[in-house]
Amino acid sequence: DQQVKQNSPSLSVQEGRISILNCDYTNSMFDYFLWYKKYPAEGPTFLISISSIKDKNEDGRFTVFLNKSAKHLSLHIVPSQPGDSAVYFCAASTRRGSDMRFGAGTRLTVKP
């Protein structure tokens, strides 16, 4: 059961432009959402999160938007940099906090 879905396996963006990564979820009990970034041969690293009481959270070049009614969240990176090239995982958890579900990831390539 894929409760968290990232329907775009890959995304290519020009340096300096905006990257938008999307994520959909099906479980209405999810109330905490995270984005992880993963470089090859490394473990995922935490990037940014948002709780269900908010619809936007910003951290530098990274902004996460949450649309609860649509069960959709997105990660915006602006401006995109070549160093942002990585696989981005969307994750969600319920109030229990220990049953996190991950999407399959989207590979972002930022071209110089």
Next chain:
Amino acid sequence: DTAVSQTPKYLVTQMGNDKSIKCEQNLGHDTMYWYKQDSKKFLKIMFSYNNKELIINETVPNRFSPKSPDKAHLNLHINSLELGDSAVYFCASSPTLRGRESTDTQYFGPGTRLTVL
């Protein structure tokens, strides 16, 4: 000063063998996890331990057994390895199961690529 470390990084073994993957975190976190990244790149949670108590077991075969000798370690033992066990296994830790500020921020190890021949 690695926060979450796993050993070995690569593990190649024959079917039927028993193997272990070790995980250690020096972050002082209360909860540790094991994830399996399957061929489709999904990260699926296998186990989590909070203060030596197993709190998740996601329909994982009982050939897999987590062992936590102390709060800083969560090792994964796998008996009678099968071809389908080939995957990358990630260890992770998080500060606490209660509270919302940092509970779900999990810090991952670098992964262990297991290949069963």
